[in-house]
Amino acid sequence: MISRRSLLGAGIAGGAALTMPLPAMAAGAEWRLAIRNVHTNESVDAVFARNGDFVADGLAELNHGLRDWRTGQVFPMDRKLLGLLVQLREKLDMRGGQKIDLISGYRSPDTNAALRARGGAHTGVASQSQHMLGKATDIMIQGVSLDRLRGAALALGGGGVGYYPRDGFVHVDTGRVRHW
Numbered sequence: 001m002i003s004r005r006s007l008l009g010a011g012i013a014g015g016a017a018l019t020m021p022l023p024a025m026a027a028g029a030e031w032r033l034a035i036r037n038v039h040t041n042e043s044v045d046a047v048f049a050r051n052g053d054f055v056a057d058g059l060a061e062l063n064h065g066l067r068d069w070r071t072g073q074v075f076p077m078d079r080k081l082l083g084l085l086v087q088l089r090e091k092l093d094m095r096g097g098q099k100i101d102l103i104s105g106y107r108s109p110d111t112n113a114a115l116r117a118r119g120g121a122h123t124g125v126a127s128q129s130q131h132m133l134g135k136a137t138d139i140m141i142q143g144v145s146l147d148r149l150r151g152a153a154l155a156l157g158g159g160g161v162g163y164y165p166r167d168g169f170v171h172v173d174t175g176r177v178r179h180w
């Protein structure tokens with residue numbers, strides 16, 4: 001576990017995290033995410049905050065799980081995004097280690113350019129993608145309809161929500177609140 005002081009010293013990403021509008025944590029509360037990469041079938045299940053402090057090991061595990069799986073590049077994901085995914089879990093009454101299926105997390109500039117050039121599965125690949133900033137995930141959840149997932153994400157109002165029913169995922173980011 002790392003202290004608030006070390007979070008303050010952790011640079012821009014860490015500093016921004018302290019002012020983010022995350023739900024207050026009850027004593028003894030944990031923020032946990034379980035994520036499965038649908039391309040590699042690799043899973044991560046980690047607690048990244050406990051009693052109001054971030055857990056460095058858990059953040060590292062999640063950053064690895066959300067890496068650009070095409071290039072292997074790991075990026076420090078926006079903690080606000082991780083918090084938003086926890087809120088989404090709660091909104092959908094997901095339990096314990098129930099997994100979020102990840103189609104896309106962090107995307108390196110090279111991967112983003114390649115996807116754009118190909119006009120691939122992510123039809124909304126933007127030149128300045130929130131994925132490249134570590135602020136976006138494309139997700140689906142077994143047993144939860146895409147409609148319901150989209151509705152829950154929209155209700156949270158934590159950023160951008162994109163609906164891709166033909167590709168089978170919802171894009172969730174912590175950029176400006178908007179939807180498409």
Ligand SMILES: [Zn+2]
Pocket residue numbers: 104122131136137138162171172
């Ligand atoms: Zn996306």
